Amino acid sequence: MLKSNRFRLYFSSDKELYQAIKNIFxxxxxxxxxxxxxxxxxxxxxxxxxxxxxxxxxxxxxxxxILSAVIADYLFKSFPYKNEGFLTExxxxxxxxxxxxxxxxxxxxxxxxxSGGEPSAKAKSAGGDAFEALIGAxxxxxxxxxxxxxxxxxxxxxxxxxxxxxxxxxxxxxKLNEWAQKEKREINFAVLEEIxxxxxxxxxxxxxxxxxxxxxAQDYSIKGAENLAxxxxxxxxxxxxxxx
Numbered sequence: 001m002l003k004s005n006r007f008r009l010y011f012s013s014d015k016e017l018y019q020a021i022k023n024i025f026x027x028x029x030x031x032x033x034x035x036x037x038x039x040x041x042x043x044x045x046x047x048x049x050x051x052x053x054x055x056x057x058x059x060x061x062x063x064x065x066i067l068s069a070v071i072a073d074y075l076f077k078s079f080p081y082k083n084e085g086f087l088t089e090x091x092x093x094x095x096x097x098x099x100x101x102x103x104x105x106x107x108x109x110x111x112x113x114x115s116g117g118e119p120s121a122k123a124k125s126a127g128g129d130a131f132e133a134l135i136g137a138x139x140x141x142x143x144x145x146x147x148x149x150x151x152x153x154x155x156x157x158x159x160x161x162x163x164x165x166x167x168x169x170x171x172x173x174x175k176l177n178e179w180a181q182k183e184k185r186e187i188n189f190a191v192l193e194e195i196x197x198x199x200x201x202x203x204x205x206x207x208x209x210x211x212x213x214x215x216x217a218q219d220y221s222i223k224g225a226e227n228l229a230x231x232x233x234x235x236x237x238x239x240x241x242x243x244x
Contacts, residue, residue, distance in 0.1 A: 014032050014036065017029075017032065017035060017036065017039075017112065018032065020108075020112055021035055024107050024154070025138065025150050025154050026150070026154055027142075027150075029137075029141055030141050030142070031137075031140070031141050034059070034137035034140055034141050035134065035137045035141075036114075037054065037055075037056060037059060037133075037137065038056050038059050038063075038130060038133035038134045038136065038137040039056065039109075039112045039113050039114055039130055039133070039134075040054065040055045040056050040114050041055060041056065041113055041114060041115040041126060041129075041130075042055040042056070042057055043115045056129065056130060056133035057133075058136075059132075059133035059134075059136035059137055059140075060129050060130075060132045060133040060136065061136070062135075062136035062139065062140070063131075063132035063133050063134065063135035063136030063137070063138075063139070064095075064132045064135075064136075066135055066136065066139045066144070066147060067095055067132060067135050067151065068091065068095055070147070070148045070151045070152070071091050071094050071095055071151075071156070072087070072091055073148070074151075074152055074156065075087050075090050075091055078162075084221060085221075085223060088219070088220075088221055088223060088224040088227070089227070090162075090165060090166070091224075092224065092227050092228065092231070093165045093168065094156070094160060094165065096231055097128050097231055097232070097235055098231070098235070099128075100127070100128030100131050100132065101127050101128040103127075103128070103131060103155070103159055104127030104128055104130060104131045105127060106159060107131070109127050109130050109131060109134070110126070110127050112130070113126060113127070113130050135147065135151070138150060171227075172227060172230035172231040172233070172234045173189075173226060173227065173230045175230075175234050176207070176230050176233060176234055176237075179234075179237065180209070185209055185210055186209065186210050186211070187207070187208070187209060188207075188208040188209075188211070189205055189206070189207060189208075189226050189229070189230075190205065190206045190208055190213075191203055191204070191205055191222060191225075192204040192205065192206050192216070195218065201220070202218045202219060202220050202225075203218060203219060203220075203221065203222045203225045204216060204217075204218045204225065205217060205218070205219075205222060205225035205226050205228075205229045206229060207226075207229045207230055207232070207233040209233070214233050214236060215229050215230075215232035215233040215236060216229055216232075217229035217231075217232060
């Protein structure tokens, strides 16, 4: 950042956010409004522009896709002799909601989230959602190549122990099956549709409990989609049990 721009930020009302982004990613943001939007929880939506709600949900959607693509590319190049199942499992461990929620706590993102005071704004997933939205803002502000470099150098290399992740085993399908047996519920994974063609094909999978779909996810393999959908279902079950 030019000295004149850096000088101006110290007199900006957003100087705390400028500095927070610098501390997390190692650079000062260009378009600060994108980052402010990334931390605006849906409970803090105040107005609409052309019918679009102004909160971080759209940035979260974009950031989720960018983060998944960067991690997939990183793992593909880091493990040239590992099969698709290994790569899918490793990516799930890094970009899982549980993992991103823990990461957001380490980065202190909760203190930056603007909410309307609803209970959902304080949910465990709010931090992970904000992180994905932050990646979306970073991508729009700096482009893909810059974003990829930041994710690998400032996030993966610093906050993830890849060797430990390889040895760890996180099976949300197993967790769901154990829960279903204990609660005497019926769990089913249903492939809802196939999206795209050939090597670009993705699978949409739903987790059904007692024939009622409670979560959906898509991935380039049925196994990957099942794992992602199972994670979403498990988080929902945990959240409901905590609220009782």
